[in-house]
Amino acid sequence: MYPQGHATSVTVAGLGDRLEGERRPGFFAGVATVVAKLLLQALPDVAFFGEKDYQQFLVIERMVRDLDIPVAVVALPTVREPNGLPLSSRNAYLSPEQRAVAPALFRTLEDLAARAATGAEIAALERRARRALRRIGFDRVNYITVRDAETLEAMARVDRPARALAAAWLGETRLIDNLPVGAPRAAGGR
């Protein structure tokens, strides 16, 4: 995959530095570089990426658009168990007790997204959601947040397309999930 003397790196500024990128500097540069190589080796017409890794999808979509890589990038919705838990190889590491707690990440994100869609102040909703996750049994919460759906920039209230995203730990297992936020109702409407 990497020829001798490989020295080229593809970075996506801003988008690649937030959330998952904050904790893993250079991580999305590695993702963008290897996905660019894959796409240019195979030159497919369409490439599908799962929405479970929403930030990764955004980084790849942005890179493909910015570099004019001739491929259509398509997001596929997250596949979930009936209780909302996203399918993930990591679920195998969860104890039965942790597995009972895990779907609460999805439910808390659903609740956060629904409240944010009303146009409520996001910072307060995030604090509430974080407390809820801790109370339910998550050992650490890296983030549970509502961001601009395209740039992942923080926003005060939902006034444009937004996404709710979270990363939290159950013991040694780090779970991530995300959901779209519905458009806020127009003021005075119902």
Next chain:
Amino acid sequence: MYPQGHATSVTVAGLGDRLEGERRPGFFAGVATVVAKLLLQALPDVAFFGEKDYQQFLVIERMVRDLDIPVAVVALPTVREPNGLPLSSRNAYLSPEQRAVAPALFRTLEDLAARAATGAEIAALERRARRALRRIGFDRVNYITVRDAETLEAMARVDRPARALAAAWLGETRLIDNLPVGAPRAAGGR
């Protein structure tokens, strides 16, 4: 060329940081990014680049190889006046007096390359060449050097493919040039 929200950058570590890159941080990232876009927009079978901008050629060749961009990158030799001066739009800025001095950059590089090819110590040859350029009438010498022909790394003596490169000023005009260095003769041979 750059879509709204453009955030992607292509960098070539090492190669893009030396010589011209030292004086213009980020310059070769700009070159690599825009050339990647051009190549991916047009998807040509072959792309030709002039050897006059030798470092630029190396950066592009490395990037294309590293990212698997499906194009053959080919270098074209520098076109010169009979006196050795490379054709360049910058030559129009030279006064008649400067124009008489300018070909000495090529001749000094030729001399440097020939001496380096014997296996002599490069640092001493570089000092000598720099003094020669100043004596001939160059106002400033950014560099006159012999480097690894592929990585542009400094080398003590020529023991692998090498390139002689120079950048020097005549008044307000900065001239650059470069030449291949012949293989050193084997010790004891003639």
